């Protein structure tokens with residue numbers, strides 16, 4: 001296994017059970033819907049993963065583009081959402097060929113930590129071109145330099161306790177500790193940014209950003225930013 005895209009394309013155990021996976025995607029979808037400002041908005045979910053609750057997002061907007069780099073995940077998305085006429089599935093390369101100024105809301109949740117800083121700059125450039133002048137980018141689940149893995153564990157256990165899967169979470173943590181995830185986290189690591197660093201990185205991409213009061217998803221120790229064109 002070479003990188004995080006391979007990892008997410010594998011039969012990984014990042015979700016400790018089916019219930020965990022389901023409630024995770026329900027929560028992410030609910031949070032994305034909260035950022036949709038019009039029922040005919042075009043929404044882009046950049047590196048959406050399995051996006052199990054994407055139909056709820058599609059219900060709240062005009063068109064939903066699910067972009068995902070992992071080919072196996074993308075194949076499942078195509079099969080899962082084929083009947084939904086509001087949903088399109090794309091690779092990240094496809095996004096470069098899309099019409100410019102066509103997206104009202106782009107969401108990139110829990111992705112930046114897996115990219116090199118240069119890859120993230122490229123993604124911001126692609127998204128910047130796609131966003132309408134009034135469009136916004138919501139960048140979620142950014143890890144901070146001074147917050148370690150213990151907080152990820154605490155957040156998962158809290159989430160598990162509130163949804164009744166604490167036993168599975170404990171087993172899942174034990175499995176993850178012995179898995180490819182642990183090896184990749186040690187070998188490649190996860191990218192971390194302070195609030196000021198991320199705002200500066202977005203500014204360099206021509207976007208003005210502020211930190212949102214709460215993060216997307218279940219981990220309150222990670223950060224979400226809302227960015228718009230600087231002009």
Ligand SMILES: C[S@@+](CC[C@H](N)C(=O)[O-])C[C@H]1O[C@@H](n2cnc3c(N)ncnc32)[C@H](O)[C@@H]1O
Nearest residue numbers: 004005008047048049069070109110111114115
């Ligand atoms: C934790 S999942 C997040 C999925 C979804 N956005 C969510 O919030 O549940 C990480 C995603 O990042 C993608 N990914 C991993 N490494 C990447 C990279 N270098 N460039 C772009 N996407 C990457 C994976 O394919 C996966 O879909």
